[in-house]
Amino acid sequence: MAVPQHAQNQPAIEVADLVKTYPAARKKSPVRALDGLTFAVPEGVVLGLLGPNGAGKSTAVKILTTLSRADSGTARVAGLDVVKQQREVRLAIGYVPQESSSDPMATGTENLVLSGRIYGLSKQESVRRAAELLERFDLKQAADRQVRTYSGGMQRKLDVALGLVHRPSVLFLDEPTTGLDPEARADLWTEVERLSATEGLTVLLTTHYLEEADRLAGQLAIVDHGNVVAEGSPEALKAELRGDSVQVELADPATSGRVRSLISRLPGVGEIVVEGNTLRARVDRGATAVPAVLGVLEEQAIAVAAVTVARPTLDDVYLRYTGRTFRAAEQASDEERAA
Ligand SMILES: Nc1ncnc2c1ncn2[C@@H]1O[C@H](COP(=O)(O)OP(=O)(O)O)[C@@H](O)[C@H]1O
Ligand SMILES: [Mg+2]
Structure with a gap:
């Protein structure tokens, strides 16, 4: 069998045992x-570094883009050591920080041309590349407008364009869609997919949106407290959980105890959780479990308001590997920060 070209090469990003401690403040x-x-x-590949706020995503990106240094461990990007070959790494990568890096008082073209000049492109080349990128990101109409007049989505697209001026082979996007409305977010998702599909760019993006990770990432690394707790494609991670989740909404919450014991006796049912009048259970196969559940409840004349069946989500994956829901992790992190 033919081995795909990229499989023969070294990884675009290789991170081993990175430790970083910020001093007490x-x-x-x-x-x-x-x-x-x-x-x-x-x-x-598009790799999604998924984790709640405070998981260490931005710290990792800063180390990989040479802006910060780890206490220990090693990292290579495009085959280059991020400590020993900083200059080369910077030329090989594009970095789109969490906060916009464009000059709001300059136009889109001016921002891109300046960036080209910083990367050593000639004036002429910079102008040509700027026009190409504005066209590519559908910003041509706004090329000569000050960036402060751009919508959030347009600014974010310009940020990505700024990261691509020097044709890097690896692009880092730190929380690319935070603060965008759903339409602008979907638009940016399409752009990132295109970059990876048509230009073969390796993309590392960080996100704390489960939906974004699910949609964009070919590979996911789930980060919790500065550690990767699970790795794989979103599909594989979800498939590992096996089975479906069945949710039964009872007309009368008083029946939940009886329902729990009835359902737990059905074959292929495990992990039953009752919250109010809702009962959730993991089952081997939703398609066969639903009729069985409904049948036994009907037999006992227990009224049901609704039954739904769902495939495991990334939230279930996160719960499995960290022991808490993503939302709970975000809340804990926000409280820690407020303290
Ligand atoms: N410059 C800094 N000084 C002190 N603590 C920091 C600094 N940057 C980040 N941290 C802390 O390090 C942890 C990881 O932060 P960060 O890498 O920004 O996470 P994420 O990007 O996943 O939200 C958090 O607890 C954060 O408060
Ligand atoms: Mg961050």
Whole structure:
């Protein structure tokens, strides 16, 4: 069997045992932002680094883009060591930070041309590349407008274009769609998919949106407390959980105890959780479990308001590997920050 070209090459990003501790500040204890972070990204893949706020995603990206340094561990990007070959790494990568890096008082073209000049392109080349990118990201109409007049979605697209001026082979996008409305978010998703599909770019994006990770990432690394707790394609991670989740809404919550015991006796049913008048159970196969559940409840004349069956989501995956729901993790992180 022929081996795909990229499989013969080294990974585009290779991270091993990164540790980073921020010193104590304002009477707080030191923060171990990265605690042995390890993962690899094959060439041409979109890797999603998924984790709640505070998981260490931005810290990892800053180290990989040479803007910060790990206490220990190693990282290579495009085959280059991020500490020993900083200059080369910077030329090989594009970096779109969490906060926009464009000049709001300059036009789209001016921002792109300046960026081209910084990367050593000639004036003429910079102008040509700027026009190409504005066209590519559907910003041509706004090329000569100050960036402060752009919508959030347009600004974000310009940010991505700025990261591509020097034709890097690896692109880092830190929380690319935070703060965008759903339409602008979907638009940017399409752009990122296109970059990877048509230009073979390797993309590392960080996100705390489960939906974004599911949609965009060919490969996922789920990060929790500075560590990768699970890795794989979203489909594979969900498939590992096997089975479906069946949800029964009871007309009368008082029946939930009886329903629990009836359902637990059905074959292929496990992990039953009752919350109010809702009962959730993991089943081997939703398609066969639903009629069985309805049958036994009907037999006992127990009224049901609704029954739904769903495939496991990334939220279920996160719960499985971290022991808490994604939402709970985000809340805990927000509370920690407010403290
Ligand atoms: N410059 C810094 N100084 C001190 N602590 C920091 C600094 N940057 C990040 N942290 C802390 O390190 C942890 C990881 O942060 P970060 O990498 O920004 O996570 P994420 O991008 O996943 O939200 C958090 O607890 C955060 O408060
Ligand atoms: Mg971040």
